[in-house]
Amino acid sequence: MTESSATTVSPVLTLQNVRKTYRGREALKGISLELRPGELLGFFGPNGAGKTTMIRCISGLLKPDSGKIIRHPFDHGDDDDQNNDEPIRLGLVPQNLAVYPDLTVQQNLEVFGRLEGVSGKALKHRINEVLEWAALKDRTQSLTKTLSGGMQRRLNIACSVLHDPDILLLDEPTVGVDPQSRERIYEMMQQLTADGAAVLLTTHQLEEVETRCDRIVVMDHGTIVADGTLSELVSRTIGQPHRVILRFDRPCSKPLAAFAFDEPRTTATCSLASMKELPQVLSVLKQLDQEPSRIDVRSYGLQDVFLELTGRSLRE
Amino acid sequence: MILTILRILFLRLRNNPLELVLVFVMPVVFFSIFAGIFSKGIATGSDKKLRVGWIAAHETALSLGLRAFLEKNSTLQCSSLIVKPSLADLEDEAEEESVAEIEIEATIAEAQRAGRYDLIIRLPNDFPSQLVDSQDSTPCAVQLVTDGQNPMAVAMVTSVVRGFFAQKKAEVTAEQMMSLSLAAQPSSGYGSPREPNESQYFDPAKNPSQFFGDDPDSRFIVTNLDGVNSVNGVSNVPKEWAIAPPQAELTTEELLETALADTTESENDEAVSISVENPQAATQENPRIAMYAAGIAVLFLLFSSTGNAAALLEEAESGTLDRILVSQAGLFHIVTGKWLGILLLGCLQITVMFVWAELVFRIQLAKHIVGFCIMTFSTAAATASFAMLLATLCKSRAQLNAVSVVIILSMSAVGGSMIPRFAMSDRMKEIGRWTFNAWALDGYQKIFWFQSPLTSLQNEVAVLLGSSLVLGVLTLLFSGRWKRG
Numbered sequence: 001m002t003e004s005s006a007t008t009v010s011p012v013l014t015l016q017n018v019r020k021t022y023r024g025r026e027a028l029k030g031i032s033l034e035l036r037p038g039e040l041l042g043f044f045g046p047n048g049a050g051k052t053t054m055i056r057c058i059s060g061l062l063k064p065d066s067g068k069i070i071r072h073p074f075d076h077g078d079d080d081d082q083n084n085d086e087p088i089r090l091g092l093v094p095q096n097l098a099v100y101p102d103l104t105v106q107q108n109l110e111v112f113g114r115l116e117g118v119s120g121k122a123l124k125h126r127i128n129e130v131l132e133w134a135a136l137k138d139r140t141q142s143l144t145k146t147l148s149g150g151m152q153r154r155l156n157i158a159c160s161v162l163h164d165p166d167i168l169l170l171d172e173p174t175v176g177v178d179p180q181s182r183e184r185i186y187e188m189m190q191q192l193t194a195d196g197a198a199v200l201l202t203t204h205q206l207e208e209v210e211t212r213c214d215r216i217v218v219m220d221h222g223t224i225v226a227d228g229t230l231s232e233l234v235s236r237t238i239g240q241p242h243r244v245i246l247r248f249d250r251p252c253s254k255p256l257a258a259f260a261f262d263e264p265r266t267t268a269t270c271s272l273a274s275m276k277e278l279p280q281v282l283s284v285l286k287q288l289d290q291e292p293s294r295i296d297v298r299s300y301g302l303q304d305v306f307l308e309l310t311g312r313s314l315r316e
Numbered sequence: 317m318i319l320t321i322l323r324i325l326f327l328r329l330r331n332n333p334l335e336l337v338l339v340f341v342m343p344v345v346f347f348s349i350f351a352g353i354f355s356k357g358i359a360t361g362s363d364k365k366l367r368v369g370w371i372a373a374h375e376t377a378l379s380l381g382l383r384a385f386l387e388k389n390s391t392l393q394c395s396s397l398i399v400k401p402s403l404a405d406l407e408d409e410a411e412e413e414s415v416a417e418i419e420i421e422a423t424i425a426e427a428q429r430a431g432r433y434d435l436i437i438r439l440p441n442d443f444p445s446q447l448v449d450s451q452d453s454t455p456c457a458v459q460l461v462t463d464g465q466n467p468m469a470v471a472m473v474t475s476v477v478r479g480f481f482a483q484k485k486a487e488v489t490a491e492q493m494m495s496l497s498l499a500a501q502p503s504s505g506y507g508s509p510r511e512p513n514e515s516q517y518f519d520p521a522k523n524p525s526q527f528f529g530d531d532p533d534s535r536f537i538v539t540n541l542d543g544v545n546s547v548n549g550v551s552n553v554p555k556e557w558a559i560a561p562p563q564a565e566l567t568t569e570e571l572l573e574t575a576l577a578d579t580t581e582s583e584n585d586e587a588v589s590i591s592v593e594n595p596q597a598a599t600q601e602n603p604r605i606a607m608y609a610a611g612i613a614v615l616f617l618l619f620s621s622t623g624n625a626a627a628l629l630e631e632a633e634s635g636t637l638d639r640i641l642v643s644q645a646g647l648f649h650i651v652t653g654k655w656l657g658i659l660l661l662g663c664l665q666i667t668v669m670f671v672w673a674e675l676v677f678r679i680q681l682a683k684h685i686v687g688f689c690i691m692t693f694s695t696a697a698a699t700a701s702f703a704m705l706l707a708t709l710c711k712s713r714a715q716l717n718a719v720s721v722v723i724i725l726s727m728s729a730v731g732g733s734m735i736p737r738f739a740m741s742d743r744m745k746e747i748g749r750w751t752f753n754a755w756a757l758d759g760y761q762k763i764f765w766f767q768s769p770l771t772s773l774q775n776e777v778a779v780l781l782g783s784s785l786v787l788g789v790l791t792l793l794f795s796g797r798w799k800r801g
Contacts, residue, residue, distance in 0.1 A: 059642045061799060092642040094635025115643040160639065 009036045011072060012088060012166050012198050018067035020053055027053040029222040035198045040189060042213030043202040046310055050222040051202040055169050059092045091165035093157050095172045101145035105136055105155055108144055109162060116163035126162050133191065134158040135184055150181025157188060168192060170201040174208065186212050206302045220310045234300045237308045240271030242299050244281055246292040256284050334718040342722060349729045365393040366469050369427055369436035371420060376445035385480040391472060399423045424461050425595060429766045434469040436461040447484045447587060455589040464594045465738045474590055481587035605677040606764035613669040614695060614756045615733040617662050621703035622720040624658045629713045637798055651795050655700050655788060662696030679764060687763035687770055694780035695756040701787035708794045727751040755779045
């Protein structure tokens, strides 16, 4: 999803100042956000930040104490009827394996499809599609408990998309799976967003959020502390996304343009807006009469943003 | 290393209160239940009395004496059956007798179905007014009507009744012998007039057997119902004094032995002729097996129902319940669907048990199929709701397992799945009324044992289905916690 389209497409889900006290603790302290069709939104935050509570509120399992959660009627454009708005279809992929281990893959898909109101030929057709999508076609008659961890995770997601949801909520969908299965799971999600579904996932996998999500929301202590693309978050929290660090064995006496020295003048730092500036910045080294003992070039990522926003103290 | 392994074991035990309960509290609970039943609940204890019904077409002095004798017995609780009048028109005397007979039999059948008595004593129309001891006299007929549930009841009551007649017979014999003795020794010794010195009449220095023959036991059966005392070792015994019948002081086991001994010697005892009738016997075939089937079936039904209901907790723990709740199925659908599934499985489970009992033990299932279906549905419905409520209240499967084991075993012990209810005291039976087992077993008993009409099941069905409804509503109310998280 491009940034321009993200702002023009009307949201399928809007949260307005949602508050929820859960088990004696204020888990959500006024959450507001929007989710648009075709968007893959990564929810990132430390343990106990309120991510799961928020997903349970969105899915209707918990009722907020205050605020609004609006699921906008969705025009599926299935026919020419003028009045084809219908309630939003929502799918939930819980953190644990929420499937029946003693049913086969096919049986699990059948029962969850029926629970979502899909039946008959439509269900059969949809199961075939989903089996293909989740790369489980050759294991349809296997008992779920006999599948590998990655397959079980894929089935866990597959069971939630049989009704072709407009919004898919995933709580830690890639926990405990191998890199190949994780790759496959993200491909599945990208196919969903390509088909117009809005996907909201919570995860602890920084790399996944950085590279896979269209938008990142950082949550801490029940509030959203940052919301945007990675570059937006970095620029808002840290500033320039890249940094060059020169280290000297002894204090450097000469000033260096664009570099800032620390007090003993053994470390000089320069921030870059783009890597293209790197050759120009490093050209100042020619002016020095002493060589730096070490040169580090570092790009800031979500971890830096996250630590910058949430601090380094341990959480739950 | 071994100590470390041991330490792990104890630490885990300490950190699991439920396991501690199962390990230490459960045995004590069960010991208490069974100790309560066996010490006071079974017929050997003071708490338990055999409930004896009394029905006599015409009361006579002898029948009243027998009644008084039974009422004095500490192991019996005797009460009269009120014969309900028939609505039939009476045209002549013969028909009147026939109607009276029908009325009595109907009253007995109704009392048995209601389970009010362990045994009913029925005296015929021609029951004599007094005992006549002669060669030509026919023994008094006493009919014991049993439902076959409590085999000890027949033996115990037979013993007591024989005791009464033996005592009466000896009394009559003694009076006859004393008359003869007084006639033979008019002026001195034992034969001297009673007044004024009673001690002359029963001189302990002289063996009373001189009067009553060589049978040493005859001393004990010189008795008058107005008092209790013994001749042995007592120096001043008025004639009006009497000994208590030895049977009244016996324990249940002794009574049983006496009854069995009496039964073998019954041919020599001509004072009474005791017949035992079981109205159900002609049409019953292995009703006891049907009761065992019901008892075991209800016990296992409770376990299997809670096991199936535990799936709800598993689904909650895995997140499957959340997924289902987010789908088009609401909480009502989930609870109702689970309840229905447990109900159907329960019906099937009981049916399998009874079909097997029919195939192997011939319990006449086909004959009682409608009543069986009604009771099976009611029982399964009640247990399904009970299991669902337990699952809804428990926080985890482990908790449910521990709680259900305690509750189900306790209910089964008190409710009659482990120990027959007829062997329990009234108090234990009343406590049992708080369990599904008792109501279910009573219902099956009416069907297979008493072969009662279906209308007689109304109380059992009402209680079971009512419980099912109430527990079902509570389940729905408490199940809201799944949505509240």
